[in-house]
Each structure stands twice: as C-alpha cells, then as structure tokens.
Amino acid sequence: MEVRELLEADVELVCRHREEMFRDAGRSEEVLQAMTQHFRDWLRPHLRDRTYFGFVACENGQPIAGIGLMLIDWPPHPSHPTSDKRGYVLNVYVEPEHRRRGLARELMRLADLEFAKRGVHFAILHATEKGRGMYAGLGWSGTTEMSKAVPAVPI
Template sequence: MEVRALEEADLELVCRHREQMFRDAGRDEAVLQTMTAHFREWLRPRLRNRTYFGYVMTDGHDPVAGIGLMLIDWPPHPSHPASDQRGYVLNVYVEPAYRRRGLARELMQLADAEFAKRGVQYAILHATDAGRDLYAGLGWGATTEMARPITG
C-alpha cells in the first residue's frame, strides 16, 4: 500500500467515497444524490486552497481508502483552553475488498500526526455505526453533542 496526500484531482474520488460511506450507513439514495452534487461544489475550492486535506491509500494505481481533514474555528473550550481551532476528521472510507486490514486505523494515525504537526490539540469526528468501535479503540470518546434540523 502506498499513501499520498489528497490532491485537487481527487475531487471525484472523495465525492464517491463520501456518498458510498453514507450509502453503507443506510441513507436515502435521493438525498445522497442531492448531497453529492452540493458537496462537489463545496469541496472543489477547498481542495484547491488546501483547507480540505488528507490522505489516499492506493494499491498500485487504484485508490482503496481515504480520509479528509479540516481545521475549524472554535472558541477556546475546556477541552482546548488555549486554542481557537479543532481538527475535524471526515469521509473516512475503505473500499469493501480492503476492509479489516488496518487501513482505517493507519489513516487515523496519519490524521493524528498531521494535526499534531499543525499544532492542533483537539479533534472531533462524527462516527457511523461501522466506524464507532475503531474510533473508540483509538481513544476517541462520545461527546455531549446534540443536533436537530432547522425548518423555515
């Protein structure tokens, strides 16, 4: 397996991985199509200016796993009292034929190292049921976050 940094040319790969991740989690197909169209336009400039970054694992020339990372503004907080940003992990995906080989674990270790290199002291992610045990095994814990849709 080879690992490389995400590039602007990975736009469609990241979109495909994100859509498949949510499909695997049981999300509605019509919603996924709408989400991906909007995500593609959101992602394009962020890949270009590298505010969305991360890694791709390849087997030969074939991409088989990926992870997205971002830095997000966040006020100083008891979990990071001297810092005004958090790391954010998203779009962790491993192709089905490559699962159970430790690739997601390796991607998460790369994320930790990248955040540390950038001075990030605290990171968050939203886990699917499929990823929850992996993240817990790496020391990630549940938070008190709650959410709801806002309607007109």
C-alpha cells in the same frame, strides 16, 4: 500500499467515498444525490486552497481508502483552553474488498500526526455505527453534542 496526500484532482474520488460511506450507513439515494451534487461544488475550492486536506491509500496505483481533514475555527474550550482551532475528521472510507486490513487505523494515525504538525491538539468526528468501535479503540469517546434539523423559513 502507498499513502499520498489528497490532490485537487481527487474531487470525484472524495465524492464517491463520501456517498458510499453514507450509503453504507443507510441513507436514501435521493438524499445522497442531492448531497453529492452540493458537496462537489463545496469541495472543489476547499481542495484547491487546501482547507480540506487528507490522505489516500493506494495499492498498485489504485485508491483503496481515504480520509478528509479540516481545521475548524472554534473558541477556546475546556477541551482545548489555549487553542482557537479543532481538527475535524470526515469521509473516512475503505473500499469493501480492502477492509479489515488496518487501513482506516493507519489513516487515523496519519490524521493525528497531521493535526499535531499543524498545532491542533483536539479533534472531533461523527462516527457511523460501523466505525464507532474502531474509533473507540483508538481513544475517541462520545461527547455531549446534540443536533437537530432546522426547518426552512419561507421568505
């Protein structure tokens, strides 16, 4: 297995992994299609300027797993009182036939190293039910975060 950094040319791979990850989590095809279309437009410039970065694991030159990373501008907080940034992990995906081999764990280890290299010492992620156990085993824990959809206001 080889691991390489994400490239601008990986836009379709990242989109496919993201869509498959949410499909595995039970999201509807209608929502996935709309999301992917808009995510692709968002992703291109972020891959280009490296504000979205990460890694791809390959076997025999074929991508088999990936992870996306970002730095989030965030005010100093009790969890990171001297820093105005958080790491954000997203789009962790391993192709089904390559699961249970430690690929996601290795990508998460590389994420930790990359964040540390960039001076970020606190990171967040949103876990699917399938991934929650692995993340907990790597030291991740739940937070007090809550969320809700904000209804559109007619103009």
